[in-house]
Amino acid sequence: MAKKQLLTRRHILWIGLGTLAGIAAVAQSKAMYKAQKIQSLYNPERDFSVVEKASLKERAAAKGLIFGAAGRYRDLSSQTALATSFAQECGMLVPEWEFKWSAGNRPLRPAPDKFDFSATDWMANFAQTNKLLYRGHTLVWGLSLPGWFKETVNRQNAEQFLVNHIKTVVGRYAGQMHSWDVVNEAIEPFDERSDGLRKTPWLEFLGPDYIDFAFRVAAKTDPKAMLVYNDYGLDYDNSKDEARRTAVLKLLERLKSKGTPIHALGIQAHLWGDATDFNPKKFRNFLRDVSSLGLKILITELDVVDKNLPLDVDVRDRMVASVYEDYLSAALDEPAVIAVLTWGLSDGYTYISEFHSRPDGTSVRPLPLDAALKRKLAWNAIARAFDKAPQRTALN
Ligand code: G3I
Numbered sequence: 159m160a161k162k163q164l165l166t167r168r169h170i171l172w173i174g175l176g177t178l179a180g181i182a183a184v185a186q187s188k189a190m191y192k193a194q195k196i197q198s199l200y201n202p203e204r205d206f207s208v209v210e211k212a213s214l215k216e217r218a219a220a221k222g223l224i225f226g227a228a229g230r231y232r233d234l235s236s237q238t239a240l241a242t243s244f245a246q247e248c249g250m251l252v253p254e255w256e257f258k259w260s261a262g263n264r265p266l267r268p269a270p271d272k273f274d275f276s277a278t279d280w281m282a283n284f285a286q287t288n289k290l291l292y293r294g295h296t297l298v299w300g301l302s303l304p305g306w307f308k309e310t311v312n313r314q315n316a317e318q319f320l321v322n323h324i325k326t327v328v329g330r331y332a333g334q335m336h337s338w339d340v341v342n343e344a345i346e347p348f349d350e351r352s353d354g355l356r357k358t359p360w361l362e363f364l365g366p367d368y369i370d371f372a373f374r375v376a377a378k379t380d381p382k383a384m385l386v387y388n389d390y391g392l393d394y395d396n397s398k399d400e401a402r403r404t405a406v407l408k409l410l411e412r413l414k415s416k417g418t419p420i421h422a423l424g425i426q427a428h429l430w431g432d433a434t435d436f437n438p439k440k441f442r443n444f445l446r447d448v449s450s451l452g453l454k455i456l457i458t459e460l461d462v463v464d465k466n467l468p469l470d471v472d473v474r475d476r477m478v479a480s481v482y483e484d485y486l487s488a489a490l491d492e493p494a495v496i497a498v499l500t501w502g503l504s505d506g507y508t509y510i511s512e513f514h515s516r517p518d519g520t521s522v523r524p525l526p527l528d529a530a531l532k533r534k535l536a537w538n539a540i541a542r543a544f545d546k547a548p549q550r551t552a553l554n
Pocket of ligand 1: 260262302342
């Protein structure tokens with residue numbers, strides 16, 4: 159082979175290797191920068207002490223607030239210790255799966271003409287026995303629809319399916335419910351619609367008025383229940399969450415101007431332990447904008463994903479607790495906020511272990527109680543936020 163050609167080949171090899179080395183160096187420095195930023199969130203001196211042993215339910219109620227959590231029929235009906243902790247710590251129960259059209263191994267809607275209320279009845283009884291308020295999640299969502307939905311529901315019959323579902327489910331528990339998430343996650347600013355609505359089967363079949371319609375059917379079926387619009391990604395000071403907050407506000411303004419019977423906004427608050435863009439002032443302004451529409455606010459699915467946090471459990475728990483206390487301190491300053499629910503009570507029963515598992519394979523620690531149902535610093539952080547919260551006038 160000519161010397162020249164060999165040289166060229168060797169040159170290309172060196173250039174390639176150099177480029178790869180450069181890419182690796184950039185990636186490594188990015189990773190180091192991120193690790194340093196995460197480490198900077200860790201304050202070993204931060205005080206999380208609490209006075210007395212009062213439960214979260216009691217601390218919330220002392221301020222005219224409600225604390226609750228999501229639970230699953232499968233866990234509450236089989237894990238006595240979990241059920242006991244639930245009754246001790248919570249003033250409200252929201253089924254994580256059981257009021258969806260189809261989630262878990264006991265779907266509410268096993269067939270187009272069938273309802274299986276065995277799980278939701280058991281949970282209603284559990285709530286009543288333990289003096290827990292009961293909230294429903296969720297009547298209308300684009301996800302967790304049963305397998306038969308796709309080949310059965312269409313433009314012609316969608317309204318009849320929606321009305322029948324809401325009337326049957328809301329009607330069964332009329333007068334027993336604190337609140338319903340009537341519609342869940344209906345906005346998606348990046349679905350390129352001027353109204354910011356998410357492209358779901360309900361929008362496709364019934365048009366944008368499906369939301370107003372669903373609230374009206376629910377209100378007629380149970381005039382006593384608080385009717386909530388529930389959504390996520392409303393928490394942080396970044397362009398994505400800002401777009402979502404803007405779209406949600408526009409939706410709420412449209413609904414209120416139409417006279418839709420909507421009473422509250424549910425802010426899911428699935429937070430991230432390594433987030434660095436929580437801006438209390440900006441978040442408070444959003445809460446105030448919602449409140450100015452005459453709406454109450456519930457923090458409906460609070461948890462803190464610890465996927466990207468250090469391995470050390472003490473460090474991780476402190477960082478998670480900091481997120482809880484910083485977020486709730488801002489949220490509870492807004493008088494329109496009436497309730498805080500975590501999405502699960504114990505680390506042993508959280509969707510995060512499946513949906514946001516840690517790359518190092520260690521157990522996740524996003525919730526107030528650990529897998530052994532022991533109170534963690536996250537519990538202290540929530541307790542402290544309730545203890546510092548301004549007093550509400552009457553329990554909502
Ligand atoms: O374990 C059962 C299995 O036995 C059964 O055969 C199978 C049949 O589908 O379901 C399995 O349960 C699934 C469960 O995850 C465990 O994998 C449920 O179907 C599935 O619905 C569930 O995912 C839930 C998800 O919503 C979708 O419904 C998560 O647990 C739940 O935490 C999550 O909650 C959502 C809120 O509703 C809305 N906001 C976001 C939040 C987190 O994604």
